[in-house]
Amino acid sequence: MAAEPSSQIYVQTMCLCVPLRLGVLISAVLTFLTSLVYVANRQLWEYTFRHCMGGYASSSRVVIGAIEVTGLIVGLLGIVGTWYQKQDYIISFNLWQFARLGAMSFMYVVDIPLLTHCEDWVNDIKHMTEVHGWNQLMYDIAMAGGCDGERVRFLVLSFLTLAVFMYLTWVTLRYQEFMSCVPKHLLRVPKDLSSGAFYAHSLGERAHLSGVYGQHDHNPMQSGQQGGFGSVPL
Structure with a gap:
């Protein structure tokens, strides 16, 4: 991305038409709002988002709940970081998004076996309770x-949600890299200049033409003929 012209960097979008910065801001706002709903009314959130986020097992509910509670703070960091273009806030927000992907992976490991054997909660309830x-x-x-319908809704909606989360994480990573880029017209290219220890004078200067060049008091060549401050002249 750093090799791209600055004009191409500034026109990058997500979802084909949404500017990159605006898309990350919308993602952070939605993260904050969904986490706020979870904190305010956990039962409503679980009923609304269970097919998208899982939480059929108690362990997966705890992990997803921890992600949503921390999302309240991290969502604010994402909003502030996008609005004021603070790269550290964007990095924190994206690290949380990676953690959310990890939480969803754990949720699949725990919840899919439950839904796969959903009917056994009626046919063999003793075995399911023991396991x-x-x-x-x-x-x-x-x-x-409702086992069949629950499985279909969960698998379809949760995998779509996972795909969206992966895309948003990648988009935020692009914006994070974009913030670390400097436009080419602001680059300070170092020049191969001398250190300043040597300098040259034109032979057409007045001092050269009048024959007095090198005879001034500040001339270092006269240091052997003139004493320092307070010394007695020779």
């Missing part, structure tokens, strides 16, 4: 005969 512990949510879904 996974009691799960009121899975028992209610199985008793209502």
Whole structure:
């Protein structure tokens, strides 16, 4: 990305038409709002976003809940970092997004086996309780005969959500790299200049033409003939 012309860097977009900075700002705002809903009403959030974020097992609910609670603070960091273009805030926001991807990976490991054997919460409830512990949510879904629909909705919506989160993480990483780039018209290219220890005078200067060049008091060549301050003249 650093090799791209500055004019191309500034016109980069996400979703084909949304400016990169605006897209990251919208992502941070949505992160803050969804986390705010979780903190204000956890039951409503779980009912609304369960098919997208999982949380069928108690362990996955704890992990996803921790992500949502911290998202309240990190979302604010993303908003402030995008608005005021603070790279450190954007880096923190994107690290949290990577952690969210890790939390979703853990959620799949825990929740998919539960949904795969959803019917066993009615047919073999003793075995499921011994293996996974009691799960009121899975028992209610199985008793209502909604295992097939629950599996389809979860697999479709959660994988779409995962794809969106991966895309947003990549977009934020692009914006993070963009903030570290300096436009080419602001680059300070070092020049091969001399150190200043040597200098030259034109032979057409008045001192050369009048024959008095090198005879001034500041001439270092006269240092052997003139004493320092307070010395007695020779």
